[in-house]
Amino acid sequence: MEEEKKNFGVKWNFKAQTVEEMLKMGYKETKTRMTADALQLVTEFLKVFVCEGAMRAAHQAKTQNASQVEGEHLEKVLPQLLLDF
Amino acid sequence: MRRLKAAIHHSVGKICEEIAELENVQFSRTVIAALSELTCQQLQIIGRDLECFSRHAKRTSVNCDDIKLLARRNPVLLQHLQEVSEQLTGGANPRARKTKKKKATETEEKEQEVVDVE
Numbered sequence: 001m002e003e004e005k006k007n008f009g010v011k012w013n014f015k016a017q018t019v020e021e022m023l024k025m026g027y028k029e030t031k032t033r034m035t036a037d038a039l040q041l042v043t044e045f046l047k048v049f050v051c052e053g054a055m056r057a058a059h060q061a062k063t064q065n066a067s068q069v070e071g072e073h074l075e076k077v078l079p080q081l082l083l084d085f
Numbered sequence: 086m087r088r089l090k091a092a093i094h095h096s097v098g099k100i101c102e103e104i105a106e107l108e109n110v111q112f113s114r115t116v117i118a119a120l121s122e123l124t125c126q127q128l129q130i131i132g133r134d135l136e137c138f139s140r141h142a143k144r145t146s147v148n149c150d151d152i153k154l155l156a157r158r159n160p161v162l163l164q165h166l167q168e169v170s171e172q173l174t175g176g177a178n179p180r181a182r183k184t185k186k187k188k189a190t191e192t193e194e195k196e197q198e199v200v201d202v203e
Contacts, residue, residue, distance in 0.1 A: 010100055010103045010104065010107075011103065012096065012099040012100050012103060013096070014093070014096045015092065015096070018089055018092045018093060018096075019128065021089055022089055022093065022125065022128040022129065022132070023128055023129075023131065023132035023135070024132065025086070025089075025128075025129050025132065026128065026129035026130065026131065026132025026133040026136070027132055027133070027136050028133070028136065029136065031145055032135075032136045032139065032140075032145060032146070032147065033145060033146040033147070034135075034146060034147040035146055035147065035148060035149070037149050037170065037173045037174060038135075038146075038147045038148055038149050038151065038152055040169070040173055041149055041152045041153075041166055041169060041170055041173070042131065042135075042152055044165075044166060044169050045131075045152060045155070045156065045162075045166065046124060046127075046128065047100065048162060048165065049124065049127060050096075050097055050100050050101075050120060050124060051100060051104065053120055053123070054100065054101050054104045054112065054116075054120065055104060055108070057112075057116060058104060058105075058108040058110045058112075059108075061110055062108075062110065066110075067110060067111060068110065068111045068112070068113055069110055069111065069112045069113060069116050070113050070115070070116065071113070071115045071116060071119060073116070074116050074119055074120070078123075084158075084159055084162075085127070085159065085162075
């Protein structure tokens with residue numbers, strides 16, 4: 001696990017509305033609602049997920065002496081990433 | 086659906102830009118596309134899970150606790166989310182304790198009543 005504080009220096013975050021709409025696609029019942037705090041927390045969750053994925057892919061690329069992160073690097077870190085989230 | 090995916094793709098792109106600056110690497114377009122597609126899939130799975138969690142707790146709305154339950158297998162992430170939720174709620178936690186205490190006193194009273202009847 002690589003969750004480090006420096007991940008959270010990233011300022012950009014997802015728009016709450018987008019996240020909510022996307023979450024609703026997964027619902028089976030349309031009645032389900034969300035509190036505002038919960039939505040904020042999901043966006044944070046998602047941000048950490050993306051940061052972590054990008055960071056691990058970048059590290060993988062570095063260990064392979066590549067300056068650009070390619071699909072193969074992401075593929076290599078993907079299984080562990082999905083297990084961690 | 087398409088616009089949503091585009092919006093997520095945009096956000097993922099921005100995050101990747103920031104990380105590229107931090108780590109001094111470049112991200113190819115396929116990586117960003119894959120990451121955003123992954124995010125979309127993950128969001129739908131998360132949505133289904135959260136719905137199930139809230140239903141299990143006999144609620145109709147998703148709570149902060151449901152999201153903490155979602156992150157239960159990753160202790161570091163769980164702690165981080167807990168900190169964020171505390172920031173969000175501020176001093177709301179003491180109230181939750183109070184309601185619990187109230188319930189406890191109510192049950193005690195009921196028990197006393199039962200004893201009196203006997």
